[in-house]
Amino acid sequence: MIETLTSVFENFWVSLAGKLLLVALMVPLIGMVLGFAEMKLSAKMQARVGPYFAGGRWGWAQLIADGIKFFQKEDIIPEEADAPVFKAAPILVLVGTVALFVVIPFGPGLIFNDLDVGIFYALAISSLSTVGVLMAGWSSANKYSLIGGLRAAGQLIAYELPLVLAVVGTVIMAGTMSMQGIVEAQIAAGYPYVILQFVGFGIFMIAALAELTRIPFDMPIAESELVMGYVTEYSGFRFLFFFLAEFANMFTMSAIAATLFLGGYWLPGVPEDVLEFAGPFILLGKVFLLAFAMIWFRWTFPRFREDQLQSLAWKWLVPLALVNIAVTAILKVVL
Amino acid sequence: MVIDQDAMRHLSEAQVSVELATEDMTLNIGPQHPSTHGVLRLVARVDGERAYDVKPVIGYMHRGYEKLSEVRTYPQITALINRIDWVSGYANEVPFIVAAEKLMELEVPQRAQYIRLILTEMARISSHLVFMASYPLELGAATPLFFALRERERVLDLLEGVTGGRFHPNFNRIGGVKPNAGAGPTTRKTPQDLPAGFLNDTRDAMDKVLEVCDEIEDLVAGNEIILARTKGIGILPPEVAAAYGVSGPNLRASGVAFDLRKVENYLPYEDFDFSVVTGENGDCWDRWWVRLEEIRESAKIIQQAIDGMPPSGTLQAKVPKIIKVPAGETYVRAENPKGEMGYYLVSDGGLGPYRLKIRSASFSNISILPWILEGILVPDIIAIMGSLDFVLGDVDR
Numbered sequence: 001m002i003e004t005l006t007s008v009f010e011n012f013w014v015s016l017a018g019k020l021l022l023v024a025l026m027v028p029l030i031g032m033v034l035g036f037a038e039m040k041l042s043a044k045m046q047a048r049v050g051p052y053f054a055g056g057r058w059g060w061a062q063l064i065a066d067g068i069k070f071f072q073k074e075d076i077i078p079e080e081a082d083a084p085v086f087k088a089a090p091i092l093v094l095v096g097t098v099a100l101f102v103v104i105p106f107g108p109g110l111i112f113n114d115l116d117v118g119i120f121y122a123l124a125i126s127s128l129s130t131v132g133v134l135m136a137g138w139s140s141a142n143k144y145s146l147i148g149g150l151r152a153a154g155q156l157i158a159y160e161l162p163l164v165l166a167v168v169g170t171v172i173m174a175g176t177m178s179m180q181g182i183v184e185a186q187i188a189a190g191y192p193y194v195i196l197q198f199v200g201f202g203i204f205m206i207a208a209l210a211e212l213t214r215i216p217f218d219m220p221i222a223e224s225e226l227v228m229g230y231v232t233e234y235s236g237f238r239f240l241f242f243f244l245a246e247f248a249n250m251f252t253m254s255a256i257a258a259t260l261f262l263g264g265y266w267l268p269g270v271p272e273d274v275l276e277f278a279g280p281f282i283l284l285g286k287v288f289l290l291a292f293a294m295i296w297f298r299w300t301f302p303r304f305r306e307d308q309l310q311s312l313a314w315k316w317l318v319p320l321a322l323v324n325i326a327v328t329a330i331l332k333v334v335l
Numbered sequence: 336m337v338i339d340q341d342a343m344r345h346l347s348e349a350q351v352s353v354e355l356a357t358e359d360m361t362l363n364i365g366p367q368h369p370s371t372h373g374v375l376r377l378v379a380r381v382d383g384e385r386a387y388d389v390k391p392v393i394g395y396m397h398r399g400y401e402k403l404s405e406v407r408t409y410p411q412i413t414a415l416i417n418r419i420d421w422v423s424g425y426a427n428e429v430p431f432i433v434a435a436e437k438l439m440e441l442e443v444p445q446r447a448q449y450i451r452l453i454l455t456e457m458a459r460i461s462s463h464l465v466f467m468a469s470y471p472l473e474l475g476a477a478t479p480l481f482f483a484l485r486e487r488e489r490v491l492d493l494l495e496g497v498t499g500g501r502f503h504p505n506f507n508r509i510g511g512v513k514p515n516a517g518a519g520p521t522t523r524k525t526p527q528d529l530p531a532g533f534l535n536d537t538r539d540a541m542d543k544v545l546e547v548c549d550e551i552e553d554l555v556a557g558n559e560i561i562l563a564r565t566k567g568i569g570i571l572p573p574e575v576a577a578a579y580g581v582s583g584p585n586l587r588a589s590g591v592a593f594d595l596r597k598v599e600n601y602l603p604y605e606d607f608d609f610s611v612v613t614g615e616n617g618d619c620w621d622r623w624w625v626r627l628e629e630i631r632e633s634a635k636i637i638q639q640a641i642d643g644m645p646p647s648g649t650l651q652a653k654v655p656k657i658i659k660v661p662a663g664e665t666y667v668r669a670e671n672p673k674g675e676m677g678y679y680l681v682s683d684g685g686l687g688p689y690r691l692k693i694r695s696a697s698f699s700n701i702s703i704l705p706w707i708l709e710g711i712l713v714p715d716i717i718a719i720m721g722s723l724d725f726v727l728g729d730v731d732r
Contacts, residue, residue: 036677046481143362145385147713216560224370224473225717302560305714306384316651 019112023101027094032063034291038247039063041292042299070243073236080141081233089139090234090241093130099125099247100252101335105180107265107279108272118179120172122256123164126211129245130156133213133220136242137230148229151306152213152220158313159167159210159217166203167319170260171327173197179256183264192263200323201261203317205290208253210309212246216301217309254290255283262286362386366395370473370717373727377704377716386716389708391701396731403690409435409658412687413421414505418731423462423672424503425494426455430669431691432507433601434680437667438660439509442654445603446645447511450625451527452602453537453640454494454506461490462672463584463633466724467551470623473624473721474564479554486547489540495578496530509658511651523542534641541634555623565619569707569719572617579706580699583674585723588625589617595670602669607639619722626724642644659686673697673729696727 036051039062043050051059077083095251103118105111115121130152137149170193171177174185186192194201210217221229258264264286265279275282302313365376374395381385400419404412416431417424429451436443470484491501498504498513506513555561571581573589586593594611596604612628614621662684668677674696683689700723708716 042477046478047485048481053722143360143381147381181354218475219714222475222714225714276566299478301476302471302558302564305564305712307712308563 001300006104023098023112026101027098027248028067028244030251031244032067034247034250035063035243036060037288037291038295038298042293045296045299051237067240069242071237073239075236075238076233078141078233082139082141083165085135085139086233087238088131089132089136090238090245092135093129093245093318094241094248096125096128096132097248098251099128099257102256103179104252104283105183105259105264107277108275108282110265110279111180114178114180117177119177119182119256119260120168122179122252123160123167126163126249126253127156127160129249130211133230136234137220138227141228142233144228145225145230145232148222148226148232149219150232151222154306155210155213155217155220155309158310159207159317162203162313162317162321163207163211165318165325166200166207167260168321168325169197172328172332174326179259179264183259183266184264187266190268192261192266192268194261197261197324197328199320200328203321203324204257204261206317207313208257209294209297210313212249212253212294214250215298218303219306219309222303250291250294251287254287254294257290258283258286359387360422363717364394365604368723371727372469372720372725375701375720375725375727375730377708377720379708379713379716381713384714385710386708386713387597387710389705389716391704393698393701393727393730396727398728398732400732401691401693404688409509409560409660410690412691413507414503417503417505418695418728419732420462420671420673420697420726421502421678422465422726423458424500425458425498425506425579426462426591426669426671427676428505428507430601430667430671430676431678431680432509434665434667434678435509435660437665438680438682439654439658441510441654443511443652447650447652448603449640449644450497450512451507451648452604452636454497454504455602456637456640457490457494459485459633459672460630460637461494463630464490464507465628466623467555467630467654470721470724471555471561473717474561476555476558476561479551482547482554483551489543493533493537493540496533496536496654508651508654510654511649513615513650534644538638538641541638544634545631547577548627548634551628562620562720564714565623565722568619568715569711569722570616570618571703571707575706576617576703579703581674581703582699583671583696584625584629585622585700587612588614588621590614593666595675599668599670604636606643607636609633609636616720619718622722622724657686659684660688668694671696672725673724674700693732695729695732697725697727698732701725702729 040050040058051062053059054065055061077086100122102112103115103122105114133152134149137145137147138153140146170182173193173196174182176182176185213220221231231239234242242332265275265283267282270278270282360381362379362381363376364379365371366374371377376392376395377389378392379389381387389670398414398418403415407415412431413428417427419427464483464487468480470480494504495501498506500506551567565726571585571589573591576586576589577591590613592611592613596602597611610631612625612632614625660682662682664681666679668675675694676696677694679692679694680688681690703723704720707719711719
């Protein structure tokens with residue numbers, strides 16, 4: 001009996017279907033948890049109550065209710081819009097997010113697929129969603145959407161570079177690009193890399209905020225300037241896709257940062273056999289810590305101007321990241 | 336080696352023609368837009384992120400108050416005009432009432448004048464707090480909104496306690512203020528004064544307002560991004576400001592120490608010690624800072640007015656039952672939260688004005704927009720527009 005079950009799960013297609021189902025369930029769940037956290041935390045910071053009635057207690061069902069509401073809405077496609085591109089854009093944005101889950105190690109052996117070039121894959125896929133944003137901006141036949149989409153493209157080009165460069169330091173220290181390998185290298189070293197790579201960590205987090213287009217880098221959306229940027233014309237479940245992608249992306253970016261710099265599923269002092277089942281929870285704890293910081297920034301800072309964002313990226317983050325790489329490489333060779 | 340000049344010229348021309356032809360885009364900002372404070376419409380020619388030829392289009396909110404005033408009696412008009420600038424409704428009533436009283440040559444009781452003054456300054460505080468709330472929001476920071484509006488509610492509660500209205504008090508009467516000022520049942524024979532405990536509550540509220548001013552200053556002025564977004568943006572030189580008729584905090588931010596509270600005598604401001612705050616550079620940051628300082632000055636004025644409040648007594652000068660203003664004309668202007676507000680009142684001795692010309696601050700203040708928005712970035716349009724602090728009701732009337 002057990003043997004047949006194991007053989008069923010070892011079947012490539014069955015295990016693939018299982019993994020896909022897991023991710024498909026994870027994305028909305030994480031989106032909801034983080035979305036709800038954002039609602040409640042922003043309410044706390046602004047002397048408000050936040051969601052209160054939905055679900056009977058603390059408004060825990062607010063986002064479920066919101067989700068149902070979005071599905072009931074009419075799916076409006078503007079007459080002038082480029083319909084196929086308009087429809088494909090939110091899907092592409094969400095796919096880019098979902099595909100990132102593949103390389104996040106949740107525990108020793110708990111990874112969808114441990115690619116040899118895991119971090120390279122993650123950074124490449126994370127820019128896929130910007131193509132979706134650009135498509136959304138272009139196809140909406142709305143000038144605000146267009147400006148928002150172009151801003152997003154400019155932002156991606158500017159911040160992809162520091163994002164990649166910030167990771168290089170970690171890769172040099174670990175000697176591998178596999179996500180699992182980087183965590184194992186940190187376990188072997190006995191300390192999380194943030195201790196030596198704090199510059200890289202800072203640059204990575206700033207660039208990640210810009211990639212996520214969250215305040216202070218939310219110019220592609222910029223409610224007060226561009227109405228709603230590239231999502232202006234979206235409604236119903238297509239809007240929900242953007243919404244989910246934003247929060248799921250927040251999760252994956254935090255998870256990558258936690259894996260690269262904070263030791264991933266590992267915590268100093270936790271024995272190896274406990275990690276087997278405690279790993280995912282340790283990682284989740286770190287992810288929520290980083291996500292909290294992102295929410296905190298959002299409700300504290302105003303937004304930059306587009307040119308200020310560019311000069312921050314090119315004049316400060318890129319040179320700083322290059323210096324960080326050079327210092328790391330020299331230390332690696334010398335020590 | 337011989338260089339073929341013709342071939343070189345051909346080459347350079349070829350390089351020139353490689354440049355792609357770009358087209359400007361016409362961007363319609365408003366009338367339905369989150370940051371236009373209502374229904375202002377801007378039509379801008381946009382080249383990438385840079386805007387040229389920004390033209391404001393107004394009139395979407397024209398309600399014809401000047402014309403309506405001609406078919407209303409004097410006591411009815413206050414209900415209309417406090418809807419001009421609805422963020423500081425009370426302050427709109429005062430100059431009109433003073434203009435009518437000037438023509439009737441009425442002596443308004445000192446206590447009524449002090450009540451008017453306190454409420455006007457409260458309107459100024461609440462109007463400036465709305466600016467403190469909305470301006471960071473336009474720059475992307477949502478949180479200061481809630482802190483500023485919470486304090487404004489404290490001020491509005493006091494205003495409501497006296498007048499019965501939060502936004503549209505309709506409290507002034509020709510010759511004084513509403514005889515039964517204050518809450519509670521009252522009859523004509525026993526006119527009631529200010530609500531019980533009003534003076535003490537106000538003093539406490541002003542202390543709170545001064546506290547929250549420090550809090551807002553910490554939250555906003557301590558933020559590098561806000562400074563980067565506002566310092567040196569939208570500079571308005573004093574001579575240009577004066578030429579366009581810009582008034583109020585916007586003019587003072589450009590360094591012109593002109594305050595009608597010091598110049599005119601529509602309310603007894605000469606009894607109080609307060610300073611006229613001026614900025615240095617006339618940029619968005621100075622306009623923000625001047626308004627913050629004005630809240631502090633207003634709170635000080637109110638505290639002084641409470642200390643020097645004349646003892647209770649009549650709140651109303653003797654006026655006939657049916658109010659008719661003698662024929663004549665006059666112009667009374669006042670320092671409103673948004674700037675200079677003036678009423679040119681022409682009376683032919685009837686029950687209502689023959690003609691009422693309203694000079695509203697926001698209208699003159701936004702006439703600067705085409706000049707100040709030339710060749711700047713789209714995000715700065717919002718930053719500059721917000722810093723001018725206008726209300727569309729005040730623009731279109």
